[in-house]
Amino acid sequence: MENIKLRVKNLQKVYPANGRKDKEVVALRDINLEVKESEFVVMVGPSGCGKSSLINIIGGLEDATEGEVQIDGKDVVGPGADRGMVFQGYSLFPWLTVQKNIEFGLKMKKVPKEERAKIAKEFIDLVGLTGFENSLPKQLSGGMKQRVAIARTLANHPQVLLMDEPFGALDAQTRVVMQELLARISRETKNTILFITHDIDEAILLADRIYVMSRRPGTIRDVMDVTIEGERNHEMLVKPEFLEMKRKIMEMLWQESQDAAMGK
Amino acid sequence: MKKQKTKGLSYGCISGISFCVIMAAWCIATYGGFVSDIFMPSPTAVWESIVEMAKDGSLWEHCFVSTKRVMIGWFWSAIAALPIGMLMARSKKFSAVFQPVIEFARYLPVVALVPLTLLYLGIDENQKYVIIFLGTFFQLVLMICDTVSGIEKNMINAARTLGANKLQVYTEVIFPAALPGLMDDFRLTIGWAWTYLVVAEMVAASAGLGYIILKSQRFLATDVIFAGLIMIGLIGLVTDFLLRLLTKVIVPWHERLGD
Numbered sequence: 001m002e003n004i005k006l007r008v009k010n011l012q013k014v015y016p017a018n019g020r021k022d023k024e025v026v027a028l029r030d031i032n033l034e035v036k037e038s039e040f041v042v043m044v045g046p047s048g049c050g051k052s053s054l055i056n057i058i059g060g061l062e063d064a065t066e067g068e069v070q071i072d073g074k075d076v077v078g079p080g081a082d083r084g085m086v087f088q089g090y091s092l093f094p095w096l097t098v099q100k101n102i103e104f105g106l107k108m109k110k111v112p113k114e115e116r117a118k119i120a121k122e123f124i125d126l127v128g129l130t131g132f133e134n135s136l137p138k139q140l141s142g143g144m145k146q147r148v149a150i151a152r153t154l155a156n157h158p159q160v161l162l163m164d165e166p167f168g169a170l171d172a173q174t175r176v177v178m179q180e181l182l183a184r185i186s187r188e189t190k191n192t193i194l195f196i197t198h199d200i201d202e203a204i205l206l207a208d209r210i211y212v213m214s215r216r217p218g219t220i221r222d223v224m225d226v227t228i229e230g231e232r233n234h235e236m237l238v239k240p241e242f243l244e245m246k247r248k249i250m251e252m253l254w255q256e257s258q259d260a261a262m263g264k
Numbered sequence: 265m266k267k268q269k270t271k272g273l274s275y276g277c278i279s280g281i282s283f284c285v286i287m288a289a290w291c292i293a294t295y296g297g298f299v300s301d302i303f304m305p306s307p308t309a310v311w312e313s314i315v316e317m318a319k320d321g322s323l324w325e326h327c328f329v330s331t332k333r334v335m336i337g338w339f340w341s342a343i344a345a346l347p348i349g350m351l352m353a354r355s356k357k358f359s360a361v362f363q364p365v366i367e368f369a370r371y372l373p374v375v376a377l378v379p380l381t382l383l384y385l386g387i388d389e390n391q392k393y394v395i396i397f398l399g400t401f402f403q404l405v406l407m408i409c410d411t412v413s414g415i416e417k418n419m420i421n422a423a424r425t426l427g428a429n430k431l432q433v434y435t436e437v438i439f440p441a442a443l444p445g446l447m448d449d450f451r452l453t454i455g456w457a458w459t460y461l462v463v464a465e466m467v468a469a470s471a472g473l474g475y476i477i478l479k480s481q482r483f484l485a486t487d488v489i490f491a492g493l494i495m496i497g498l499i500g501l502v503t504d505f506l507l508r509l510l511t512k513v514i515v516p517w518h519e520r521l522g523d
Contacts, residue, residue: 061421081427091418095440095517105426108436136517149422156426 004073005192006035006058006160011067013053026217027053031067033211033220035160038190044203044249045213046256051196054218055164058194059085071159081105084158088165090145092137098148099124099133105156123151126185143174150182154189163195167202176234179205183232200249204242205232212249215256222252305487310494313487322476327495330461330472333389337396338457342450345401349408350438362405370402374460378467387468392461399460400453407453411445412438444518447511451504458500 011031017023027050035041045051056062058069060079068075071082084105092101102120111119124130127147137145146166153161167175183206186193197203203210204226212222228241236242273281287307293299294306301309317323352359377398385391415438423437465474473492480488511518 059421059425061424079421079424081425083425085422085425087418087422089416089418091416091422093419093423093437093440094519095443095515104423104428104436108423108426108428108432138517138519152422152426162425 003037004034005037005039005071006033006194007068007070007073008033008054008058009068009070011054011057011069012065013050013057013062014065028057028064029217029219031218031220035192035194037192040186040193040195040206040208041211042195042197042203042207042209043211043213044197044200044253045218046215046253047198049213049215049256050218051198051213052164055085055162055194055196058160059083059162061085081109081156082159084153084156084161086146086149086153086161086163086166088168090137090142090149090169092145092148092152094137097134097136098129098140101137101148102152102155104152109156119155120151123155126154126188127151127181141174142170143178146170146178147181150185154185154191159192161191161193163193165197166195168197168199175202180233182206187232200246200253201237203249204228204245205234205236210249212252215259221256224248302484302486305490309487310490313485314491314494317488317491323491323495326471326473326476326492327499330465330474330496331499333392333464333472334396334454334457334461337393337461338400338454340393341397341401341404341453341457344397345404345408346446349405350412350434350442352405352409353412354434354438359409366402366405370406374399375463378463382468392464392469395464396457396460399463400457403456404449404453407449408442408446411449412442414445415441444511444515447507447515451507451511454503454507455500458496462496 008031011028013026013028015025015027017025031054033041033043043051043054053062057064060069060076060083070076076082093104096104099117099120102123103116106116106119120133124133127150129144129147129151132140132144137148140148149166167178170178179202185191186206195203195206207226210224210226211220212224213219214221224245226245228236228239228245230236230239290304290307294301294304305313314323317326348362352362374395378395381391381394381398385394419437419441420433423433428436461472462474462477465472466478469475473496477489477492480486480492
Protein backbone atom coordinates (compact mmCIF):
# COMPACT_ATOMS: atom_id res chain seq x y z
CA MET A 1 0.00 0.00 0.00
CA GLU A 2 2.89 2.36 0.67
CA ASN A 3 4.21 1.70 -2.80
CA ILE A 4 4.23 4.98 -4.72
CA LYS A 5 2.76 4.43 -8.15
CA LEU A 6 2.63 7.91 -9.59
CA ARG A 7 4.87 10.76 -8.57
CA VAL A 8 4.94 14.30 -9.89
CA LYS A 9 8.06 16.26 -8.99
CA ASN A 10 8.48 20.05 -9.04
CA LEU A 11 6.23 20.38 -12.02
CA GLN A 12 5.98 23.74 -13.68
CA LYS A 13 3.96 24.81 -16.72
CA VAL A 14 4.40 28.17 -18.39
CA TYR A 15 2.51 29.15 -21.52
CA PRO A 16 4.75 31.46 -23.52
CA ALA A 17 3.33 34.54 -25.20
CA ASN A 18 5.33 34.96 -28.41
CA GLY A 19 8.56 35.39 -26.56
CA ARG A 20 7.30 38.25 -24.41
CA LYS A 21 8.42 37.48 -20.91
CA ASP A 22 5.99 39.84 -19.18
CA LYS A 23 2.95 38.32 -20.95
CA GLU A 24 3.61 34.65 -20.33
CA VAL A 25 1.17 32.73 -18.18
CA VAL A 26 2.32 30.52 -15.34
CA ALA A 27 -0.36 27.83 -15.25
CA LEU A 28 1.23 25.48 -12.71
CA ARG A 29 3.95 26.09 -10.15
CA ASP A 30 5.85 23.69 -7.88
CA ILE A 31 3.42 20.83 -8.17
CA ASN A 32 4.50 17.83 -6.11
CA LEU A 33 2.15 14.96 -5.66
CA GLU A 34 2.12 11.26 -4.99
CA VAL A 35 -0.45 8.61 -5.64
CA LYS A 36 0.12 5.31 -3.87
CA GLU A 37 -0.75 1.97 -5.37
CA SER A 38 -4.53 1.37 -5.29
CA GLU A 39 -5.11 4.81 -3.90
CA PHE A 40 -7.90 7.10 -5.09
CA VAL A 41 -6.61 10.66 -5.16
CA VAL A 42 -8.80 13.59 -6.13
CA MET A 43 -7.54 17.03 -7.04
CA VAL A 44 -10.12 19.68 -6.42
CA GLY A 45 -9.75 23.27 -7.50
CA PRO A 46 -11.53 26.21 -9.07
CA SER A 47 -11.79 26.44 -12.84
CA GLY A 48 -8.71 27.97 -14.37
CA CYS A 49 -6.37 26.52 -11.74
CA GLY A 50 -4.58 24.46 -14.37
CA LYS A 51 -5.85 21.11 -13.18
CA SER A 52 -6.66 20.00 -16.71
CA SER A 53 -3.17 21.02 -17.84
CA LEU A 54 -1.77 19.00 -14.97
CA ILE A 55 -3.62 15.82 -15.88
CA ASN A 56 -2.79 16.29 -19.57
CA ILE A 57 0.88 16.60 -18.66
CA ILE A 58 0.72 13.45 -16.55
CA GLY A 59 -1.08 11.71 -19.41
CA GLY A 60 1.68 12.84 -21.77
CA LEU A 61 -0.61 14.92 -23.98
CA GLU A 62 1.14 18.17 -23.05
CA ASP A 63 4.74 18.88 -22.20
CA ALA A 64 5.77 20.28 -18.85
CA THR A 65 8.01 23.32 -18.80
CA GLU A 66 9.92 21.83 -15.90
CA GLY A 67 9.71 18.84 -13.58
CA GLU A 68 9.12 15.12 -13.91
CA VAL A 69 6.30 12.63 -14.01
CA GLN A 70 7.24 9.17 -12.77
CA ILE A 71 5.46 5.83 -12.79
CA ASP A 72 7.05 3.33 -10.38
CA GLY A 73 10.02 5.66 -10.04
CA LYS A 74 10.71 5.86 -13.78
CA ASP A 75 10.31 9.04 -15.79
CA VAL A 76 7.62 8.95 -18.45
CA VAL A 77 7.43 11.14 -21.53
CA GLY A 78 4.62 11.24 -24.08
CA PRO A 79 1.33 9.37 -23.92
CA GLY A 80 1.25 5.66 -23.20
CA ALA A 81 -1.07 2.84 -22.30
CA ASP A 82 0.33 2.82 -18.74
CA ARG A 83 -1.62 6.02 -18.01
CA GLY A 84 -5.20 5.53 -19.15
CA MET A 85 -7.35 8.64 -19.43
CA VAL A 86 -11.05 9.36 -19.23
CA PHE A 87 -12.09 12.77 -20.50
CA GLN A 88 -15.05 14.99 -19.78
CA GLY A 89 -16.16 15.09 -23.41
CA TYR A 90 -17.35 11.83 -24.82
CA SER A 91 -14.24 10.68 -26.57
CA LEU A 92 -15.78 7.44 -27.84
CA PHE A 93 -15.20 6.40 -31.43
CA PRO A 94 -18.66 6.85 -32.96
CA TRP A 95 -18.06 4.32 -35.74
CA LEU A 96 -17.32 1.48 -33.33
CA THR A 97 -19.83 -0.48 -31.29
CA VAL A 98 -19.63 -0.48 -27.50
CA GLN A 99 -17.65 -3.70 -27.55
CA LYS A 100 -15.27 -2.53 -30.29
CA ASN A 101 -14.70 0.73 -28.42
CA ILE A 102 -13.75 -1.20 -25.31
CA GLU A 103 -11.47 -3.48 -27.31
CA PHE A 104 -9.67 -0.54 -28.95
CA GLY A 105 -6.59 -0.42 -26.72
CA LEU A 106 -6.22 -4.20 -26.83
CA LYS A 107 -6.45 -4.15 -30.60
CA MET A 108 -3.66 -1.57 -30.73
CA LYS A 109 -1.58 -4.00 -28.68
CA LYS A 110 -2.48 -6.77 -31.13
CA VAL A 111 -4.20 -8.95 -28.54
CA PRO A 112 -5.90 -11.86 -30.37
CA LYS A 113 -9.56 -11.44 -31.20
CA GLU A 114 -11.05 -14.07 -28.86
CA GLU A 115 -9.09 -12.78 -25.91
CA ARG A 116 -10.14 -9.20 -26.68
CA ALA A 117 -13.77 -10.24 -26.68
CA LYS A 118 -13.33 -12.05 -23.37
CA ILE A 119 -11.72 -9.07 -21.68
CA ALA A 120 -14.28 -6.67 -23.16
CA LYS A 121 -17.11 -8.83 -21.82
CA GLU A 122 -15.65 -8.69 -18.34
CA PHE A 123 -15.55 -4.88 -18.34
CA ILE A 124 -18.92 -4.51 -20.04
CA ASP A 125 -20.36 -6.46 -17.12
CA LEU A 126 -18.36 -4.43 -14.61
CA VAL A 127 -19.81 -1.11 -15.77
CA GLY A 128 -23.31 -2.56 -16.17
CA LEU A 129 -23.64 -2.37 -19.94
CA THR A 130 -24.52 -6.01 -20.54
CA GLY A 131 -26.88 -6.19 -23.51
CA PHE A 132 -25.50 -3.05 -25.16
CA GLU A 133 -22.40 -4.71 -26.68
CA ASN A 134 -23.48 -4.02 -30.23
CA SER A 135 -24.94 -0.55 -29.75
CA LEU A 136 -23.32 2.46 -31.35
CA PRO A 137 -22.35 5.44 -29.16
CA LYS A 138 -25.05 7.62 -30.70
CA GLN A 139 -27.66 5.26 -29.30
CA LEU A 140 -26.42 5.73 -25.73
CA SER A 141 -27.17 8.36 -23.08
CA GLY A 142 -24.42 10.53 -21.63
CA GLY A 143 -24.00 8.36 -18.54
CA MET A 144 -23.80 5.20 -20.62
CA LYS A 145 -21.23 6.75 -22.92
CA GLN A 146 -19.07 7.55 -19.93
CA ARG A 147 -19.45 3.97 -18.72
CA VAL A 148 -18.07 2.83 -22.05
CA ALA A 149 -15.19 5.30 -21.78
CA ILE A 150 -14.33 3.99 -18.29
CA ALA A 151 -14.56 0.36 -19.41
CA ARG A 152 -12.45 1.13 -22.48
CA THR A 153 -9.69 2.57 -20.34
CA LEU A 154 -9.84 -0.14 -17.67
CA ALA A 155 -9.81 -2.95 -20.23
CA ASN A 156 -6.41 -1.68 -21.29
CA HIS A 157 -5.04 -2.37 -17.78
CA PRO A 158 -3.38 0.97 -17.15
CA GLN A 159 -1.00 1.43 -14.20
CA VAL A 160 -2.78 4.65 -13.34
CA LEU A 161 -6.25 5.81 -14.30
CA LEU A 162 -6.41 9.57 -14.96
CA MET A 163 -9.87 11.11 -14.95
CA ASP A 164 -10.45 14.68 -16.05
CA GLU A 165 -13.87 15.81 -14.72
CA PRO A 166 -15.43 12.72 -16.28
CA PHE A 167 -18.90 13.41 -14.89
CA GLY A 168 -18.88 17.17 -15.50
CA ALA A 169 -21.25 16.99 -18.44
CA LEU A 170 -23.83 14.73 -16.77
CA ASP A 171 -27.02 15.76 -15.01
CA ALA A 172 -27.01 15.70 -11.20
CA GLN A 173 -28.83 12.36 -10.75
CA THR A 174 -26.76 10.51 -13.33
CA ARG A 175 -23.64 12.00 -11.78
CA VAL A 176 -24.41 10.44 -8.39
CA VAL A 177 -25.08 7.07 -9.98
CA MET A 178 -21.78 7.27 -11.83
CA GLN A 179 -19.89 8.33 -8.70
CA GLU A 180 -21.22 5.33 -6.81
CA LEU A 181 -20.34 3.10 -9.74
CA LEU A 182 -16.80 4.44 -9.81
CA ALA A 183 -16.42 4.07 -6.04
CA ARG A 184 -17.46 0.44 -6.36
CA ILE A 185 -15.17 -0.20 -9.34
CA SER A 186 -12.16 1.31 -7.61
CA ARG A 187 -12.80 -0.87 -4.58
CA GLU A 188 -13.21 -4.02 -6.65
CA THR A 189 -10.43 -3.53 -9.17
CA LYS A 190 -7.96 -1.82 -6.80
CA ASN A 191 -6.94 0.60 -9.54
CA THR A 192 -4.71 3.54 -8.84
CA ILE A 193 -6.75 6.61 -9.71
CA LEU A 194 -6.06 10.32 -10.04
CA PHE A 195 -9.31 12.20 -10.49
CA ILE A 196 -9.84 15.88 -11.18
CA THR A 197 -12.94 17.89 -10.36
CA HIS A 198 -14.22 21.25 -9.17
CA ASP A 199 -17.11 19.55 -7.37
CA ILE A 200 -16.33 19.25 -3.65
CA ASP A 201 -19.04 16.66 -2.92
CA GLU A 202 -17.65 14.49 -5.67
CA ALA A 203 -14.11 14.89 -4.34
CA ILE A 204 -14.96 13.80 -0.79
CA LEU A 205 -17.30 11.03 -1.93
CA LEU A 206 -14.64 9.38 -4.04
CA ALA A 207 -11.27 10.19 -2.53
CA ASP A 208 -8.92 8.46 -0.15
CA ARG A 209 -6.92 11.65 -0.25
CA ILE A 210 -7.69 15.13 -1.58
CA TYR A 211 -5.31 17.72 -2.95
CA VAL A 212 -6.80 21.21 -2.92
CA MET A 213 -5.45 23.47 -5.62
CA SER A 214 -5.24 27.23 -5.71
CA ARG A 215 -6.15 29.43 -8.60
CA ARG A 216 -3.63 30.49 -11.24
CA PRO A 217 -0.79 29.98 -10.94
CA GLY A 218 -1.98 26.55 -9.87
CA THR A 219 -0.24 25.35 -6.76
CA ILE A 220 -1.16 22.74 -4.18
CA ARG A 221 -2.70 24.47 -1.23
CA ASP A 222 -3.53 21.61 1.06
CA VAL A 223 -3.65 17.83 1.26
CA MET A 224 -6.12 15.94 3.41
CA ASP A 225 -7.05 12.33 4.02
CA VAL A 226 -10.68 11.32 3.85
CA THR A 227 -11.23 9.06 6.82
CA ILE A 228 -15.01 8.88 6.79
CA GLU A 229 -16.15 5.35 7.66
CA GLY A 230 -18.69 3.29 5.77
CA GLU A 231 -19.94 2.87 2.22
CA ARG A 232 -19.04 5.48 -0.35
CA ASN A 233 -22.49 6.39 -1.58
CA HIS A 234 -25.00 9.24 -1.58
CA GLU A 235 -25.89 8.63 2.08
CA MET A 236 -22.42 9.84 2.94
CA LEU A 237 -23.31 13.31 1.68
CA VAL A 238 -25.20 14.21 4.86
CA LYS A 239 -22.80 12.80 7.47
CA PRO A 240 -21.40 15.39 9.90
CA GLU A 241 -17.77 14.46 9.13
CA PHE A 242 -18.54 14.89 5.45
CA LEU A 243 -20.08 18.31 5.96
CA GLU A 244 -17.21 19.40 8.17
CA MET A 245 -14.72 18.47 5.51
CA LYS A 246 -16.79 20.12 2.83
CA ARG A 247 -16.92 23.32 4.85
CA LYS A 248 -13.15 23.35 5.17
CA ILE A 249 -12.55 22.90 1.47
CA MET A 250 -15.26 25.38 0.55
CA GLU A 251 -13.68 28.01 2.70
CA MET A 252 -10.35 27.49 1.04
CA LEU A 253 -11.84 27.64 -2.43
CA TRP A 254 -14.10 30.53 -1.50
CA GLN A 255 -11.08 32.54 -0.47
CA GLU A 256 -9.57 31.69 -3.81
CA SER A 257 -12.55 32.79 -5.85
CA GLN A 258 -12.87 35.90 -3.71
CA ASP A 259 -9.31 36.80 -4.63
CA ALA A 260 -10.04 36.01 -8.23
CA ALA A 261 -13.11 38.23 -8.32
CA MET A 262 -11.06 41.07 -6.87
CA GLY A 263 -8.54 40.49 -9.64
CA LYS A 264 -5.72 39.61 -7.26
CA MET B 265 -32.34 18.08 -35.58
CA LYS B 266 -35.50 17.16 -37.50
CA LYS B 267 -36.10 18.40 -40.97
CA GLN B 268 -38.73 21.08 -40.81
CA LYS B 269 -42.05 19.88 -42.12
CA THR B 270 -43.18 22.04 -44.97
CA LYS B 271 -46.87 22.71 -44.57
CA GLY B 272 -48.90 20.37 -46.77
CA LEU B 273 -46.27 19.66 -49.41
CA SER B 274 -43.52 17.13 -49.21
CA TYR B 275 -39.94 17.83 -50.27
CA GLY B 276 -40.29 15.63 -53.33
CA CYS B 277 -43.52 17.34 -54.33
CA ILE B 278 -41.94 20.79 -54.26
CA SER B 279 -38.94 19.54 -56.25
CA GLY B 280 -41.36 18.07 -58.79
CA ILE B 281 -43.21 21.37 -59.15
CA SER B 282 -39.95 23.26 -59.58
CA PHE B 283 -38.93 20.88 -62.36
CA CYS B 284 -42.33 21.17 -64.05
CA VAL B 285 -42.20 24.98 -64.02
CA ILE B 286 -38.84 24.96 -65.79
CA MET B 287 -40.09 22.44 -68.34
CA ALA B 288 -43.26 24.46 -68.90
CA ALA B 289 -41.24 27.63 -69.47
CA TRP B 290 -39.09 25.75 -71.97
CA CYS B 291 -42.16 24.40 -73.81
CA ILE B 292 -43.89 27.78 -73.96
CA ALA B 293 -40.73 29.50 -75.21
CA THR B 294 -40.10 26.96 -77.98
CA TYR B 295 -43.52 25.59 -79.05
CA GLY B 296 -45.03 29.04 -78.70
CA GLY B 297 -42.50 30.29 -81.24
CA PHE B 298 -41.04 32.95 -78.96
CA VAL B 299 -37.48 31.76 -79.47
CA SER B 300 -35.85 30.65 -82.70
CA ASP B 301 -34.88 26.98 -83.08
CA ILE B 302 -31.25 27.88 -83.51
CA PHE B 303 -31.09 29.52 -80.09
CA MET B 304 -33.18 27.03 -78.25
CA PRO B 305 -34.43 23.75 -79.67
CA SER B 306 -37.76 22.33 -78.53
CA PRO B 307 -37.90 19.47 -76.04
CA THR B 308 -39.02 17.19 -78.87
CA ALA B 309 -36.00 18.06 -80.96
CA VAL B 310 -33.64 17.44 -78.07
CA TRP B 311 -35.35 14.17 -77.26
CA GLU B 312 -35.12 13.06 -80.85
CA SER B 313 -31.42 13.79 -81.06
CA ILE B 314 -30.85 11.87 -77.84
CA VAL B 315 -32.80 8.91 -79.21
CA GLU B 316 -30.94 9.05 -82.49
CA MET B 317 -27.54 9.09 -80.80
CA ALA B 318 -28.65 6.33 -78.48
CA LYS B 319 -29.68 4.22 -81.45
CA ASP B 320 -26.41 4.46 -83.32
CA GLY B 321 -24.55 3.93 -80.05
CA SER B 322 -22.57 7.16 -80.21
CA LEU B 323 -24.35 8.56 -77.14
CA TRP B 324 -23.17 5.73 -74.93
CA GLU B 325 -19.70 5.90 -76.33
CA HIS B 326 -19.37 9.62 -75.60
CA CYS B 327 -20.85 9.21 -72.14
CA PHE B 328 -18.54 6.32 -71.42
CA VAL B 329 -15.41 8.15 -72.63
CA SER B 330 -16.23 11.26 -70.60
CA THR B 331 -17.19 9.38 -67.45
CA LYS B 332 -14.03 7.32 -67.64
CA ARG B 333 -11.88 10.45 -67.96
CA VAL B 334 -13.59 12.11 -65.03
CA MET B 335 -13.25 9.03 -62.85
CA ILE B 336 -9.59 8.38 -63.61
CA GLY B 337 -8.51 12.03 -63.31
CA TRP B 338 -10.50 12.54 -60.15
CA PHE B 339 -9.40 9.21 -58.66
CA TRP B 340 -5.70 10.09 -58.89
CA SER B 341 -6.39 13.52 -57.54
CA ALA B 342 -8.22 12.04 -54.53
CA ILE B 343 -5.51 9.43 -53.93
CA ALA B 344 -2.79 12.08 -53.97
CA ALA B 345 -4.73 14.68 -51.99
CA LEU B 346 -5.73 12.36 -49.15
CA PRO B 347 -2.35 11.77 -47.49
CA ILE B 348 -1.12 15.31 -48.16
CA GLY B 349 -4.29 16.88 -46.78
CA MET B 350 -4.22 14.64 -43.71
CA LEU B 351 -0.57 15.35 -42.98
CA MET B 352 -1.06 19.08 -43.49
CA ALA B 353 -3.82 19.06 -40.91
CA ARG B 354 -1.68 17.23 -38.37
CA SER B 355 1.83 18.61 -38.87
CA LYS B 356 2.81 22.27 -38.79
CA LYS B 357 6.06 21.57 -40.61
CA PHE B 358 4.35 19.65 -43.36
CA SER B 359 1.79 22.40 -43.68
CA ALA B 360 4.56 25.01 -43.93
CA VAL B 361 6.01 23.13 -46.89
CA PHE B 362 2.78 22.58 -48.82
CA GLN B 363 0.37 25.34 -47.87
CA PRO B 364 2.01 28.23 -49.80
CA VAL B 365 2.48 26.16 -52.94
CA ILE B 366 -1.08 24.92 -52.87
CA GLU B 367 -2.60 28.28 -52.07
CA PHE B 368 -0.69 29.68 -55.04
CA ALA B 369 -1.58 26.86 -57.38
CA ARG B 370 -5.26 26.83 -56.61
CA TYR B 371 -5.64 30.37 -57.91
CA LEU B 372 -4.18 29.44 -61.27
CA PRO B 373 -7.08 28.99 -63.67
CA VAL B 374 -6.85 25.51 -65.12
CA VAL B 375 -7.72 26.88 -68.53
CA ALA B 376 -4.47 28.84 -68.41
CA LEU B 377 -2.58 25.61 -67.86
CA VAL B 378 -4.06 23.87 -70.89
CA PRO B 379 -1.35 25.10 -73.30
CA LEU B 380 1.32 23.70 -71.01
CA THR B 381 -0.37 20.33 -70.71
CA LEU B 382 -0.63 20.19 -74.49
CA LEU B 383 3.06 21.00 -74.83
CA TYR B 384 4.13 18.44 -72.28
CA LEU B 385 1.68 15.65 -72.95
CA GLY B 386 0.23 16.16 -76.39
CA ILE B 387 -3.43 15.39 -76.96
CA ASP B 388 -3.66 11.85 -75.64
CA GLU B 389 -5.78 10.64 -72.73
CA ASN B 390 -3.15 11.52 -70.13
CA GLN B 391 -3.56 15.17 -70.97
CA LYS B 392 -7.27 14.95 -70.09
CA TYR B 393 -6.52 13.24 -66.79
CA VAL B 394 -3.93 15.88 -65.94
CA ILE B 395 -6.37 18.71 -66.62
CA ILE B 396 -8.94 17.14 -64.31
CA PHE B 397 -6.26 16.40 -61.75
CA LEU B 398 -5.02 19.99 -61.77
CA GLY B 399 -8.54 21.30 -61.51
CA THR B 400 -9.47 19.30 -58.45
CA PHE B 401 -6.27 18.39 -56.60
CA PHE B 402 -5.35 21.69 -54.95
CA GLN B 403 -8.86 22.43 -53.77
CA LEU B 404 -9.27 18.89 -52.54
CA VAL B 405 -6.06 19.02 -50.48
CA LEU B 406 -7.28 22.14 -48.70
CA MET B 407 -10.75 20.67 -48.16
CA ILE B 408 -9.32 17.43 -46.76
CA CYS B 409 -6.98 19.41 -44.53
CA ASP B 410 -9.94 21.38 -43.22
CA THR B 411 -12.06 18.27 -42.67
CA VAL B 412 -9.29 16.50 -40.79
CA SER B 413 -8.55 19.57 -38.66
CA GLY B 414 -12.18 19.52 -37.58
CA ILE B 415 -11.99 16.11 -35.92
CA GLU B 416 -12.66 16.17 -32.21
CA LYS B 417 -9.25 16.27 -30.58
CA ASN B 418 -10.49 14.25 -27.61
CA MET B 419 -10.77 11.18 -29.83
CA ILE B 420 -7.15 11.44 -30.91
CA ASN B 421 -6.05 12.00 -27.31
CA ALA B 422 -8.06 9.00 -26.17
CA ALA B 423 -6.46 6.83 -28.84
CA ARG B 424 -2.97 7.94 -27.86
CA THR B 425 -3.54 7.24 -24.18
CA LEU B 426 -4.95 3.85 -25.15
CA GLY B 427 -1.57 3.04 -26.64
CA ALA B 428 -2.12 3.73 -30.35
CA ASN B 429 1.10 4.60 -32.15
CA LYS B 430 1.36 7.43 -34.67
CA LEU B 431 0.42 5.31 -37.68
CA GLN B 432 -2.46 3.69 -35.81
CA VAL B 433 -3.80 7.13 -34.89
CA TYR B 434 -4.05 7.88 -38.62
CA THR B 435 -5.49 4.58 -39.76
CA GLU B 436 -7.69 3.70 -36.78
CA VAL B 437 -8.92 7.13 -35.71
CA ILE B 438 -8.27 10.10 -37.99
CA PHE B 439 -9.29 8.38 -41.21
CA PRO B 440 -12.55 6.82 -39.98
CA ALA B 441 -13.45 9.95 -37.99
CA ALA B 442 -12.92 12.15 -41.03
CA LEU B 443 -14.65 9.78 -43.45
CA PRO B 444 -18.11 11.41 -43.46
CA GLY B 445 -16.54 14.80 -44.17
CA LEU B 446 -14.19 13.28 -46.73
CA MET B 447 -17.10 11.73 -48.58
CA ASP B 448 -18.67 15.20 -48.85
CA ASP B 449 -15.38 16.62 -50.11
CA PHE B 450 -15.16 13.88 -52.71
CA ARG B 451 -18.74 14.39 -53.79
CA LEU B 452 -18.20 18.12 -54.33
CA THR B 453 -14.94 17.77 -56.21
CA ILE B 454 -16.28 15.12 -58.54
CA GLY B 455 -18.75 17.74 -59.70
CA TRP B 456 -15.91 20.12 -60.45
CA ALA B 457 -14.11 17.35 -62.28
CA TRP B 458 -16.91 17.43 -64.87
CA THR B 459 -16.28 21.13 -65.45
CA TYR B 460 -12.62 20.52 -66.14
CA LEU B 461 -13.43 17.53 -68.31
CA VAL B 462 -15.42 19.74 -70.63
CA VAL B 463 -12.50 22.19 -70.69
CA ALA B 464 -10.17 19.35 -71.68
CA GLU B 465 -12.51 17.93 -74.29
CA MET B 466 -13.21 21.26 -75.91
CA VAL B 467 -9.53 21.86 -76.57
CA ALA B 468 -8.40 18.62 -78.06
CA ALA B 469 -10.47 15.50 -78.23
CA SER B 470 -12.14 13.23 -80.72
CA ALA B 471 -14.77 11.82 -78.42
CA GLY B 472 -16.65 12.69 -75.28
CA LEU B 473 -19.60 14.90 -74.34
CA GLY B 474 -17.53 18.08 -74.32
CA TYR B 475 -16.32 17.21 -77.79
CA ILE B 476 -19.80 16.71 -79.27
CA ILE B 477 -21.01 19.93 -77.69
CA LEU B 478 -18.18 21.87 -79.33
CA LYS B 479 -18.58 20.05 -82.64
CA SER B 480 -22.33 20.73 -82.72
CA GLN B 481 -21.71 24.43 -82.32
CA ARG B 482 -19.96 24.44 -85.72
CA PHE B 483 -23.02 22.88 -87.34
CA LEU B 484 -25.50 25.02 -85.39
CA ALA B 485 -26.92 21.76 -84.01
CA THR B 486 -28.31 23.29 -80.83
CA ASP B 487 -30.42 20.22 -80.19
CA VAL B 488 -27.28 18.11 -79.86
CA ILE B 489 -25.68 20.74 -77.62
CA PHE B 490 -28.71 20.54 -75.35
CA ALA B 491 -28.63 16.76 -75.48
CA GLY B 492 -24.98 16.81 -74.40
CA LEU B 493 -25.68 19.25 -71.58
CA ILE B 494 -28.59 17.16 -70.35
CA MET B 495 -26.47 14.02 -70.38
CA ILE B 496 -23.74 15.72 -68.32
CA GLY B 497 -26.37 16.89 -65.87
CA LEU B 498 -27.92 13.44 -65.63
CA ILE B 499 -24.60 11.67 -65.12
CA GLY B 500 -23.82 14.29 -62.44
CA LEU B 501 -27.12 13.58 -60.68
CA VAL B 502 -26.56 9.83 -60.79
CA THR B 503 -22.96 10.14 -59.51
CA ASP B 504 -24.12 12.38 -56.68
CA PHE B 505 -26.89 9.98 -55.78
CA LEU B 506 -24.56 6.98 -55.83
CA LEU B 507 -21.99 8.75 -53.66
CA ARG B 508 -24.65 9.74 -51.15
CA LEU B 509 -25.82 6.15 -51.08
CA LEU B 510 -22.25 4.93 -50.66
CA THR B 511 -21.77 7.40 -47.80
CA LYS B 512 -24.82 5.96 -46.04
CA VAL B 513 -23.45 2.46 -46.50
CA ILE B 514 -19.89 3.08 -45.32
CA VAL B 515 -20.61 5.55 -42.51
CA PRO B 516 -23.95 4.41 -41.11
CA TRP B 517 -22.88 5.65 -37.67
CA HIS B 518 -22.74 9.23 -38.80
CA GLU B 519 -25.33 11.66 -37.46
CA ARG B 520 -25.99 14.37 -39.96
CA LEU B 521 -27.88 17.56 -39.34
CA GLY B 522 -31.19 17.46 -41.14
CA ASP B 523 -31.33 13.69 -41.50
